[in-house]
Amino acid sequence: MQKHFKIxxxxxxxxxxxLYRRILQKLFSCSITHFSSATVAFDNIIKGSExxxxxxxxxxxxxxxxxxxxxxxNQLVGEPHWPIIVLxxxxxxxxAVTFMQLGVYDYIQKSDISIEVISNSVERxxxxxxxxxxxxxxxxxxxxxxxxxxxxxxxxxxxxxxxCKLSFRKPENQAVYLEHIAENASYLTQFIxxxxxxxxxxxxxxxxxxxxxxxxxxxxxxxxxxxxxQSNAKIEMQGEFSTVIGCKIxxxxxxxxxxxxxxxxxxxxxxxxxxxxxDCNKHIISIKDNGIGIPQGSIDSxxxxxxxxxxxxxxxxxxxxxALVKIIANQHNAELKVESxxxxxxxFDITFALTN
Amino acid sequence: MPSTYRLQTNASEYHxxxxxxxxxxxxxxxxxxxxxxxxxxxxxxxxxxxxxxxRFNIVAYTNPTEAMEYLxxxxxxxxxxxxxxxxxxxNGKLTLEKIKGLAQSxxxxxxxxxxxxxxxxxxxTSRLEAHAFFKKPLDIDAFEDYILHGIHG
Numbered sequence: 001m002q003k004h005f006k007i008x009x010x011x012x013x014x015x016x017x018x019l020y021r022r023i024l025q026k027l028f029s030c031s032i033t034h035f036s037s038a039t040v041a042f043d044n045i046i047k048g049s050e051x052x053x054x055x056x057x058x059x060x061x062x063x064x065x066x067x068x069x070x071x072x073x074n075q076l077v078g079e080p081h082w083p084i085i086v087l088x089x090x091x092x093x094x095x096a097v098t099f100m101q102l103g104v105y106d107y108i109q110k111s112d113i114s115i116e117v118i119s120n121s122v123e124r125x126x127x128x129x130x131x132x133x134x135x136x137x138x139x140x141x142x143x144x145x146x147x148x149x150x151x152x153x154x155x156x157x158x159x160x161x162x163x164c165k166l167s168f169r170k171p172e173n174q175a176v177y178l179e180h181i182a183e184n185a186s187y188l189t190q191f192i193x194x195x196x197x198x199x200x201x202x203x204x205x206x207x208x209x210x211x212x213x214x215x216x217x218x219x220x221x222x223x224x225x226x227x228x229x230q231s232n233a234k235i236e237m238q239g240e241f242s243t244v245i246g247c248k249i250x251x252x253x254x255x256x257x258x259x260x261x262x263x264x265x266x267x268x269x270x271x272x273x274x275x276x277x278x279d280c281n282k283h284i285i286s287i288k289d290n291g292i293g294i295p296q297g298s299i300d301s302x303x304x305x306x307x308x309x310x311x312x313x314x315x316x317x318x319x320x321x322x323a324l325v326k327i328i329a330n331q332h333n334a335e336l337k338v339e340s341x342x343x344x345x346x347x348f349d350i351t352f353a354l355t356n
Numbered sequence: 357m358p359s360t361y362r363l364q365t366n367a368s369e370y371h372x373x374x375x376x377x378x379x380x381x382x383x384x385x386x387x388x389x390x391x392x393x394x395x396x397x398x399x400x401x402x403x404x405x406x407x408x409x410x411r412f413n414i415v416a417y418t419n420p421t422e423a424m425e426y427l428x429x430x431x432x433x434x435x436x437x438x439x440x441x442x443x444x445x446x447n448g449k450l451t452l453e454k455i456k457g458l459a460q461s462x463x464x465x466x467x468x469x470x471x472x473x474x475x476x477x478x479x480x481t482s483r484l485e486a487h488a489f490f491k492k493p494l495d496i497d498a499f500e501d502y503i504l505h506g507i508h509g
Contacts, residue, residue: 151442154471155394155492162400162493169407314395 002126005030006051010069011058011087012036016110020056020087023118038064042072052082054122059088059095059107070102083125087113105129148306152191152319156184187318194320197253198305201327207247213285213352214241216248217274220255224263231270233263239276242283244352246332254328255287257321258348262289264315281354288347294340302338369473369491370498373482375506376465378435386503387413389434391423391451392469393442397492401438401469404494410503420451427461434464436503439486441470441477449477452484469494 005028011017017034024030033052035041038061044050059066066086073081086099086107099107105125108117163177163184170177214237221228221235228235244251262272266289275286294302298309303326306319329336333353340346378386388405392398398416405412415434417423427433437455441448448470455461465487470477473491481489490499 151472155397158471158492159396159400162404165493165496166400166403166407170403310393 002053003029005053005122007032008041008050008052008055008082009034010036010038010041010061010066011056012061013058016058016087019113020118023113023115026115027119027122037062038066038069042069042076045073046076054125055082055084057084057086057104059086067098067102070099070104074103083122083129085121085125145305149195152306153188156188156191159184191318191320194318194324198320198324198327201250201324201331207249208245209248210243211246211248211251212241212243213251213276213283216251217241217255217276217285219252220259223252223256224260227260227263231263231266233266233270233272235259235272235274237274237276240278241276241285242278242354244283244332245355250328250331254325254350255285257325258287261317261321262287262291262346264317265311265313266291267313278354283352283354285350285352286347287350288345290345293342293344293346294338295342299338299340303336370489370495370502371473371478371482372488372502374465374485374487376487376503377506378465378503380435381504384409385411385413386436387415387432387434388436388438389423389427390414390416390438390469391420391448392416392438392440393418393420394440397440401494404496407496408500410500420448420454424451424454424458427455427464428458433460437461437464437466438469439466441468441472441481449480449484452481452486456485467499 005024007024007030009017009020009032011020011034017036021032024032033050035044038057042064057066057069061069064072066088070084073084081103083105084103086104087110088095088107089110096107105128106121108121160181163181167174167177167181217237221237227233259272259274263270268290270289270291272287272289275288277284277286292311292313294309298307301307302309303322305323307323308317308319326336329350335349335351337349337351338346339349380386390398390401392401395418398418402412402414402416405414415426417426439448439452439455448468452466452468455464455466466485468477468481468486468489469492470489471492473489478489488502
């Protein structure tokens with residue numbers, strides 16, 4: 001639990017207020033703001049940008065009732081709002097249900113007030129609030145992901161539809177159109193495969209085995225033999241390599257994705273230099289290329305899923321390669337560093353912590 | 357292929373906001389500007405436009421800022437603009453605002469041409485004074501019909 005609480009109390013009885021103050025100050029380090037009327041409290045909340053960690057609300061208030069205050073408050077702030085604990089002199093199951101429906105986290109009968117009751121109530125309320133906040137964030141992320149995904153799938157599909165139409169209307173060019181259709185279809189398959197990999201990486205139980213990093217890098221390079229041959233790329237490996245604990249297949253994927261980019265996004269003959277250094281307890285592998293580089297403004301976002309950067313080569317990726325690299329690096333507690341400038345090549349540094 | 361064969365593609369989707377009137381329509385030659393950040397899509401649209409009975413003189417820009425510069429300085433303004441929505445540097449809606457905000461280009465009808473065909477975008481671009489919204493890939497028959505007859509249907 002946090003160390004200091006900002007508490008708001010809306011209570012018109014001076015005696016009750018004193019009781020709450022005494023208990024709360026005994027339990028937590030806190031600063032208490034108090035209003036004796038719900039109307040005044042509400043006005044202050046609207047005007048100010050005060051954020052409270054928890055609110056105690058007396059149900060029986062003169063003027064604006066606790067119930068009406070709650071309704072107005074809900075409209076203003078929305079879910080999830082600060083934990084609200086209602087203090088009431090009147091009991092009854094019915095009132096309890098109404099409170100909960102209005103988003104109240106707990107209600108305490110004044111006759112039941114004690115240090116223990118308040119302590120438990122606050123703890124529960126805050127835990128619940130934190131959980132709700134995390135859930136809301138996750139939902140937002142998922143929605144954004146779905147939107148981006150839908151958009152990225154629509155484009156190649158629209159192209160396939162266009163080429164189908166063209167094949168029909170200009171059959172003399174059919175061969176060319178069919179080639180484009182095949183290309184887009186193949187891209188879609190690759191995209192979906194990578195998407196699945198990306199989604200699954202979080203869930204799999206990571207294998208823990210001893211992995212020889214020089215083998216991993218060599219394997220990644222040999223997996224890329226076709227694009228390497230096609231672009232006549234030159235790749236050099238130098239330095240001392242060691243072993244780490246991790247998952248061999250994932251690590252091969254990590255290096256493969258980085259090297260694939262170096263080969264792909266290059267305007268001339270790709271020259272890639274892989275340098276390995278062991279320093280204290282760190283194993284640093286650098287991959288430096290002579291490619292088109294990454295513009296300064298985009299460097300921070302290259303590991304985001306679906307992030308692609310426009311380039312003069314008109315080459316497009318799935319936007320998931322580096323996102324996967326980041327996930328795998330995180331799984332292995334490896335640090336990732338990128339240095340790049342537009343037209344000046346890119347250097348990736350992957351640092352593993354050695355356990356021996 | 358037998359001439360009676362009908363190719364079923366995805367249902368053509370487009371939305372007409374305003375009547376269109378292109379002066380040179382009778383000569384069947386129209387100067388058109390395409391603003392789309394993807395060269396492949398420009399190539400496809402150009403190819404689809406070649407199926408039409410109109411001859412299109414096409415000027416294409418992948419960079420909306422450069423397109424705006426052209427519009428601001430050229431003697432040969434396009435008679436029609438096809439505008440994509442999703443472009444990283446200057447997004448489509450902003451570009452639409454700029455086109456309508458520039459004296460030289462204000463009167464040029466802009467047709468949105470994008471795969472992001474949804475209610476939000478339709479409403480938004482309609483408010484920004486676009487003339488119509490055609491979903492990618494361009495339905496060349498509907499498009500021809502629209503610029504020929506001026507109104508939907």
